[in-house]
Amino acid sequence: MRTGEYRVVIFSDIEPVAHAVFRTDKDLIYLRQFFVRADRRRTGVGSAAFAILRQEVWPGIWPIPPRIMVEALCRENDSSIPFWRSVGLKDYCLTLEIMPG
Numbered sequence: 001m002r003t004g005e006y007r008v009v010i011f012s013d014i015e016p017v018a019h020a021v022f023r024t025d026k027d028l029i030y031l032r033q034f035f036v037r038a039d040r041r042r043t044g045v046g047s048a049a050f051a052i053l054r055q056e057v058w059p060g061i062w063p064i065p066p067r068i069m070v071e072a073l074c075r076e077n078d079s080s081i082p083f084w085r086s087v088g089l090k091d092y093c094l095t096l097e098i099m100p101g
Helices: 045-060 080-086
Strands: 006-012 016-025 028-036 067-070
Touching: 006 045, 016 045, 028 045, 045 080
Parallel strands: 028 067
Antiparallel strands: 006 016, 016 028
């Protein structure tokens, strides 16, 4: 895999329950999208899927754990910020905006 290309990992039991889309760049893993089906949220699926990424998928790419970056929208996404903090990510920046109107 060349750096900069996106990869997809699908997590499933009997059917798909979550997926991750990420790319690697030099010393960074950029997790572009991490989705857990609505009916499987708050059941441990997200934490388990993220643990698989960190323990099984990414070590095959990087011998040393690199920086992992995730961008999470604040608006209408109240549950994702506490989730990311619960799996070990720390706040990095805050983007502020004024919407038109």
